[in-house]
Amino acid sequence: MALKETDSSKLLMAVVCLVSVCSSVPISDLLDRASQGSDKLHALSTTITQDLNSHFPPIGRMIMPRPSMCHTSSLQTPSDKQQALQVSESDLLSLARSLLQAWSDPLLVLSASANTLHHPEQTSISNKIQELQLHSKSLGDGLDILSGKMGPAAQNISLLPFSGRNDIGQDRISQLINFNFLLSCFRRDSHKIDSFLKVLRCRATKTQPQMC
Amino acid sequence: MCQHQFYVAKPALKSSVTVCARMRRDLRGALLLLLTAAVQSSSMSAPGKPVLLSCRSPEKETFTCWWEPGSDGALPTTHHLYYERERLEGTYECPDYLSAGRNSCFFDKNHTSIWVDYYLTVMASNALGNATSDPFKMDVMEIVKPDAPGNVTLWVEEREASPCVHVRWMPPSNTDTKSGWVTIKYELRVKKDNSNNWKEYTSGTQTHFSLYSVSPGGVYTVQVRCLLDHGSWSEWSNTTFVKISNYLQNERPLSMLISILSAILFIMAGLILIAKRKSVKQWVLPPVPGPKIRGINSQLLQSGGSDNVGNALIIKQSFPPIYFVWEDQMEDYLIVTENEDWLSSNSQKRKKSLIPACFHFDSEIHSKESPCHQNDWEKDEEMSQVDNNNKPFTNTGYVDFQRHVENVQEADVKHVDYSRVKEVKGDNVLFLEKEKVQSSGYMDFQRQERIPEDYSRVKEVESDHLVVLQKQNAADMSCKDEGNHYTDCALHKPRKPHVCTELSDSGYVDTIPAPPLM
Numbered sequence: 130m131a132l133k134e135t136d137s138s139k140l141l142m143a144v145v146c147l148v149s150v151c152s153s154v155p156i157s158d159l160l161d162r163a164s165q166g167s168d169k170l171h172a173l174s175t176t177i178t179q180d181l182n183s184h185f186p187p188i189g190r191m192i193m194p195r196p197s198m199c200h201t202s203s204l205q206t207p208s209d210k211q212q213a214l215q216v217s218e219s220d221l222l223s224l225a226r227s228l229l230q231a232w233s234d235p236l237l238v239l240s241a242s243a244n245t246l247h248h249p250e251q252t253s254i255s256n257k258i259q260e261l262q263l264h265s266k267s268l269g270d271g272l273d274i275l276s277g278k279m280g281p282a283a284q285n286i287s288l289l290p291f292s293g294r295n296d297i298g299q300d301r302i303s304q305l306i307n308f309n310f311l312l313s314c315f316r317r318d319s320h321k322i323d324s325f326l327k328v329l330r331c332r333a334t335k336t337q338p339q340m341c
Numbered sequence: 342m343c344q345h346q347f348y349v350a351k352p353a354l355k356s357s358v359t360v361c362a363r364m365r366r367d368l369r370g371a372l373l374l375l376l377t378a379a380v381q382s383s384s385m386s387a388p389g390k391p392v393l394l395s396c397r398s399p400e401k402e403t404f405t406c407w408w409e410p411g412s413d414g415a416l417p418t419t420h421h422l423y424y425e426r427e428r429l430e431g432t433y434e435c436p437d438y439l440s441a442g443r444n445s446c447f448f449d450k451n452h453t454s455i456w457v458d459y460y461l462t463v464m465a466s467n468a469l470g471n472a473t474s475d476p477f478k479m480d481v482m483e484i485v486k487p488d489a490p491g492n493v494t495l496w497v498e499e500r501e502a503s504p505c506v507h508v509r510w511m512p513p514s515n516t517d518t519k520s521g522w523v524t525i526k527y528e529l530r531v532k533k534d535n536s537n538n539w540k541e542y543t544s545g546t547q548t549h550f551s552l553y554s555v556s557p558g559g560v561y562t563v564q565v566r567c568l569l570d571h572g573s574w575s576e577w578s579n580t581t582f583v584k585i586s587n588y589l590q591n592e593r594p595l596s597m598l599i600s601i602l603s604a605i606l607f608i609m610a611g612l613i614l615i616a617k618r619k620s621v622k623q624w625v626l627p628p629v630p631g632p633k634i635r636g637i638n639s640q641l642l643q644s645g646g647s648d649n650v651g652n653a654l655i656i657k658q659s660f661p662p663i664y665f666v667w668e669d670q671m672e673d674y675l676i677v678t679e680n681e682d683w684l685s686s687n688s689q690k691r692k693k694s695l696i697p698a699c700f701h702f703d704s705e706i707h708s709k710e711s712p713c714h715q716n717d718w719e720k721d722e723e724m725s726q727v728d729n730n731n732k733p734f735t736n737t738g739y740v741d742f743q744r745h746v747e748n749v750q751e752a753d754v755k756h757v758d759y760s761r762v763k764e765v766k767g768d769n770v771l772f773l774e775k776e777k778v779q780s781s782g783y784m785d786f787q788r789q790e791r792i793p794e795d796y797s798r799v800k801e802v803e804s805d806h807l808v809v810l811q812k813q814n815a816a817d818m819s820c821k822d823e824g825n826h827y828t829d830c831a832l833h834k835p836r837k838p839h840v841c842t843e844l845s846d847s848g849y850v851d852t853i854p855a856p857p858l859m
Contacts, residue, residue: 171571197427208428208454210402210522317456320482320571324522327570331521339546341521 137166137267145274159275160330161340166268167225167323173264174316177257180250181309199314200291201231206321213328219282221325226272228318229265231289236262238291239311246308247301261315268322386414387470391444391463393477396484400516401455401523401569404448404481405441408463408474416467422446423464427457455481485572488513490527490548490565495583497555504585506552510565510578523569530577533559558587767804 144154144162206224207213216224240262243255276283331341389411398404410420422435435446446461459481463474492511497504512518512525527544531552544550544565555561561584564577614621798811 168570175571206456208456209450210455210517210520211450213522214520317480317482321456323570327524328521331519338519341519341524 137264138270141267141270141274144271156275156278157330157334157337157340159271159278160326160333163268163271163275164323164326164330166264166271167319167326170261170264170268171316171319171323173257173261174312174319177254177261178309178312178316180254180257181248181305181312184249185305185309198310199317200235201228201289201314201318204228204231204287204289213324217282218329218332219280221329222272222276222279222283223285223287225322225325226269226276226283227285227287227289228322229269229272230286231291232265232315232318233269235291235311235315236265239308239315242304242308245304247304385416385467385469386412388412388414388416388418388465388467388472390472391420391465391474393461393463393474396461396477396479398453398481398485399488399513401481401485401572402450402517403453404484405445406448406461406477406479407441407445410444410465411472413465414467414469416469418465418467420444421464421466423462425460426454427459429457453481457481482571485523485569487516487523487525487567487569487572487575489575489578490567491578493563493565493578493581495561495563495581497583497585499586503553504555504557506555506561506563506583506585508550508552508563508565510548512548513567513575516569526568527565528567528574529563529565532562555585557585560584763801764803766802 140162144159204224204227206228207216213221236258240255240258243251243258246254248254334340391411392409394407394409396404396406406422408420408422410418422438423432424435425432436449436452437447438445440447457480459479461477461479465472465474490510490513492509494509496507498507508529510527516523516525518525525546527546527548527550528541529544529550530539530541532539533555542550542552552561552563560582562580562582564580566575566577568574800811
C-alpha cells in the first residue's frame with residue numbers, strides 16, 4: 130500500500146513538475162488519470178462494503194439511518210443524466226473537489242474505528258480503509274492541479290463539515306451500523322465523483338471517442 | 342333405500358323403519374360434510390404477501406423492478422407498487438406496469454433519479470384483503486446491468502501461415518456511449534468445436550477483437566458481454582460461430598506433387614552435371630595460364646638441384662646469354678666504382694675481389710634465388726680495404742647495358758640510359774666514356790634521356806670486374822649536355838654523395854634515395 134501511495138504521489142509529482150516546467154500536459158490526460166483514480170476509489174469502497182456485508186447481521190440493515198443524513202447531502206448535485214450533462218465543466222469539477230474534500234476528516238474517523246471494529250474481516254477492512262485514504266489524498270491533489278486549468282468556478286469548494294461524530298458507537302451493533310452507514314455515504318459520494326470526472330473526460334477528448 | 346322392503350319377521354318390522362330414518366340422517370350429515378369441505382378448499386381470502394425480487398437499470402437512466410406475487414386467495418388480485426424516494430415527499434405509485442411485462446414496474450427517465458434511495462413496496466389486494474411486501478431499498482447506482490452487445494459478427498481472414506478470426510460487435514442499443522455518462526467495457530469468450538472450455542478475453546472499450554490462436558478445420562463459437570462502470574456484467578450475447586476451412590489439407594497433394602517433380606528434376610540435373618563434369622569444370626573454371634618464362638624449363642626447376650636450376654634458368658632461346666653471379670659458383674664479379682685511382686692501384690694486384698655486383702638485364706626473370714648477398718660483400722676483407730681507400734661505390738646506380746648483338750637500329754631497344762664502354766681492363770673492369778654516346782657503338786641508345794637521380798654514369802670499366810662510375814656529375818653532365826632542357830638540374834647540384842649500396846635481393850644495384858632537398 131505504501132508503494133501504491135508513493136507510486137501515485139510520485140506520478141502526481143511528476144505531473145506537477147511537468148505542468149510547471151512544460152505546462153503542456155493536456156487536460157485530457159490529466160482528466161484521464163483523475164478518472165482512473167476515482168474509479169479505483171469507488172471500487173475500493175465497494176470491496177470494503179462487500180467485506181462488511183459478508184458477515185453483517187441482517188437486523189442491522191433494517192435500522193440503518195436514512196442516507197439523507199449523510200454530511201454531504203446538503204450539496205446540490207445533479208440527480209440524473211440530463212441534469213448532469215447540463216452542468217458546466219468548472220462546476221462539475223468544483224462539485225467533485227468539494228465532495229472529496231468533505232471526506233478527508235471522516236476518513237480518519239473511519240480509519241480509527243476500523244481498528245476496533247468487531248468484525249471477522251476487520252484486518253482486511255482496516256487495510257483497505259488506509260488505502261482509501263491514500264488514494265483520496267492523491268486524487269485531491271490531482272484535482273487541485275486540474276482546477277488551476279479550468280477556470281475560476283472550479284476553484285470554489287463548498288465546505289461540508291463533518292459534524293464531529295467521532296464516536297461510532299459503544300456497542301458492537303451500533304458500531305457496525307454506524308460504520309456501515311458512513312461507508313455507504315462514502316460509496317455514494319465516490320460514485321458521484323467518478324461519474325462527474327468521466328463526463329468531464331469525455332467532454333475534454335472530443336477527438337478521441339474511445340475515451341468516453 | 343327406505344323403499345326396499347325387508348321381509349323380516351313380524352317383530353322386526355319396527356326395526357327396519359328405524360334403520361331407514363337413521364340412514365337418511367347419515368346421508369344428510371355426509372352431504373353437509375362434503376359441502377363444507379368443498380367450500381373450504383377454494384378459500385377466498387386476502388392475498389398472500391408478494392415479494393420484490395430485483396430491480397435493474399440497463400443504462401443508468403431508467404430502471405425496472407420485478408416482484409413475485411403470493412397466493413391470490415382465489416379471488417382476482419391486483420398488485421400495486423408504491424415507492425418513496427429520498428428528497429421527495431410523499432408516496433407514489435409505479436408509473437408503468439406494462440412496458441416490462443407481468444409483475445413489473447418500469448420507471449422511465451422522468452421518474453428515475455440516481456444517488457437517491459428508493460423504498461419500494463408492492464401491495465396485493467383482492468376482495469378479501471391486502472398484503473404488502475417487505476420494503477425494498479435500492480439506489481440506481483447499484484442496479485446497473487446492461488443488455489448484451491448485439492450484432493456479433495465473425496469473419497475469417499485466411500492468411501498463409503495461420504488463419505485468424507476477427508470479431509466485431511455493437512454496443513447495446515440503449516446505451517449512451519457518447520457523453521461519458523457510462524463507460525462500457527467488453528469481454529468475450531471463445532470455445533472450439535464442442536468442448537466446454539471457454540477461453541475469455543478482455544477487450545476494453547473496443548468493439549472489435551482478433552483471435553489468432555485458431556487452427557483450420559475447427560468450428561469456433563464466440564460470445565460477448567459488457568459492463569458499465571461499476572455495475573454487473575450483462576448476459577452473454579447470442580452465440581455466433583464460424584468454421585475455418587481446411588484448405589491446407591486440400592492443397593497438400595498438389596504441393597507434394599510439385600515437390601516430387603522438382604526433386605526429380607534436381608536429381609536429373611545433378612546426374613547430367615556429374616556425367617559431364619570435366620567440360621563443366623572447363624567452363625566454370627577456365628584454366629589460368631601459368632607464368633611461363635621464355636626459355637626456362639620449369640620441370641628442371643622443380644626437380645631441384647643447383648645444376649638443374651642453373652640449367653633451367655639459362656635461356657636457350659635467341660636471347661643474349663646472361664651472366665649470373667652465383668654464390669658458390671661464378672666468381673666473376675663486376676666491380677663498379679667511381680674511383681679511378683682504385684683502378685690504377687689495383688690494376689696490378691687485382692685480385693679476385695669478390696665484389697658482388699649484380700646485373701639484371703632486361704629480362705623477365707625474377708629469380709628468387711638471389712645470387713647477390715650483402716653478406717658476401719661485408720665478409721670480404723679485401724673489399725673493405727678497397728672500400729676504405731677508394732670508396733668505389735660512392736654513387737652506385739643502376740648500370741644497364743644491353744649486349745648489342747644485333748643491328749643497332751633495332752626498334753625495340755629499350756630507352757635506358759647507356760654509356761659506351763671505353764675500355765675494358767682485365768676481365769672485370771669496364772671503363773665507360775664520360776660523355777654520352779651519341780652515335781651507335783658498343784652501347785646503343787636511341788634517345789638521349791636525362792639520367793635519373795639515382796643512376797650513375799659508368800666512367801670506365803677496368804678489367805672484367807671493375808666498372809668505374811662517374812662521380813656525381815651525372816646531373817651536371819646532363820645539364821651540360823642537353824642545355825636547359827632539364828629543369829631539375831638545379832635540384833641535383835648540391836647533392837651529396839651517398840655511400841651506401843643496397844644490394845637488394847633482386848640483385849639490382851640501387852642507390853638509397855637521396856633526401857629531399859627542397
